[in-house]
Amino acid sequence: MTDATARTAGSRTGGHGEIHFDTSGSTGAAQRWFRLPRQMEREVELVGTGLVGTVDRVVNYAPPRHLFGALFGQWLPHMAEVPVHQAWTDPFAPLPVRPGERVLAVCIPMAWDLLRRGLPVLERARSVVALHSSAAPPPAARGLVRRAAPLLRAHEILGSTETGGVAHRPILPGAGDAGQWQAFSDVSFVRDTDPPPAGAEELVVRSPRLARPESGTRPPDRWATGDLVEFTGPSAFRLIGRSSSLIKVNGVKVHLAGVDERLSALLPRMECAALPLPEDSIAGEGYVVFFSPRSHAVDVADIRAALRDFPGPSRIVEVADIPRTPTGKPDRDALLAHL
Incomplete structure (x- = not known):
């Protein structure tokens, strides 16, 4: 299938026409979550109006069994009544773009x-x-944003199966110019009454688009995302990392997302992934950097130099490529199998 206009993703097995999506289990046990059609429509409207605008064709690389692919590869083209090229089924097929079309x-x-x-x-x-x-x-x-501007503009969406889209920011041309995240208009933050004066807080959100867990009869009142952020305004923040990726090396906090960002900024032609190592009773916590230099000459010394302001990794491992899950996240189990 290359061109289709479809509406649903996954089986409707819940009440009131609910649609189910399964989490991958990469950061915990796999679970099933249910969404109502009006929640799907609301997110399409928010993103379509605020970020996308009018389109004539959709090219979808995201499998629709995942929420992101279902929202913008199925529901948006259905609601906008435009054709969609399901590129995820055959990524190397020619793009069916016609002259003058507005493409998503x-x-x-x-x-x-x-x-x-x-x-x-x-x-x-x-x-x-x-x-x-x-x-x-x-x-x-x-x-690509740098090369194709002003024809192409791009936006990054932060969200999850449990929350739907939480916030967005533009993708800018420079390697080190990632800006702050702006919450969608129907998302609010739940903060401690006595937050720290500076530093990271966990991002806890309320939204009418929170999904219903399989074990519950209704969506939760709030959801702790596991993201660590620095709030910069009433509806804005900078993402520091994941609570699960925060480790201490010799008593110094290390956000592994920051390690990834530093390597991407200073060694942009290299693929990399920083993962925590199992805690050692003698050495304590540590982390490993996996890297794939591809055609660019990068070695262990380059990586250590790029991370000179961080507590150093316990190991640096070269691999042929960074294995990824269907949604593009580094495949933790496959990477750790190289150790």
Whole structure:
């Protein structure tokens, strides 16, 4: 299937026409979550109005069994009554872009290099908007934004199966210019009455788009995302990392998301992933950096130099490539199998 207009994703097994989505289990036990059609429609309207605008065609690289792919690869084209090219089924198929069309590209990490290869076809379009979610955008995303502007503009969406979209920010051309996140208008923050004067807080949100867990009869009142943030305004924040990726090396806190960001900024042609190591009774906590230099000459010394302001990794491991899950996140189990 390359062109279709479909509405639902997954089986409707709950009450009131609910649609189910399963979490991957990569950060905990896999679970099933249910959404109402009006929640799906509301998110499409928020993103469509605020970020995307009018489109004539959708190119979808995100599998619709996941919420992101279902929202913008199925529900948005159905609601807008425009054709959708399901590129995730055959990523290397030619892009069916017609001259003068306004195109929406629904992206996961692997999509950006494919869009770069298809740029001569995309240049037929009147405009291209790219939405990215599920994992940090790769260096190819900023490279394409820089190369294809002003034809192409891009936005990153922060969210999860449990919450739907929480916040957004533009993807900008430079490697180190990631800006703050802006919450969607129907999302509010739940903060401690006595928050720390500075530093990280866990992001806890309220939203009418929170999903219902399989074990409950209604959505939760709030949801702790596991993200560590620094609030910069009533509805804005900077993302520091995941609570699960916060470790202490010799008593010094290390946010592994910060390690990834530093390596991506200073060594942009290298793929990398920083993962915590199991705690050792003698050495304590530590982390490992996996890297794939591809065609760019990068070695262990380059990585240690890039991380000179961080407590150093316990190990640095070169791999042929960084294995990823279907949504583009580093495959933790596959990487740790290299140790």
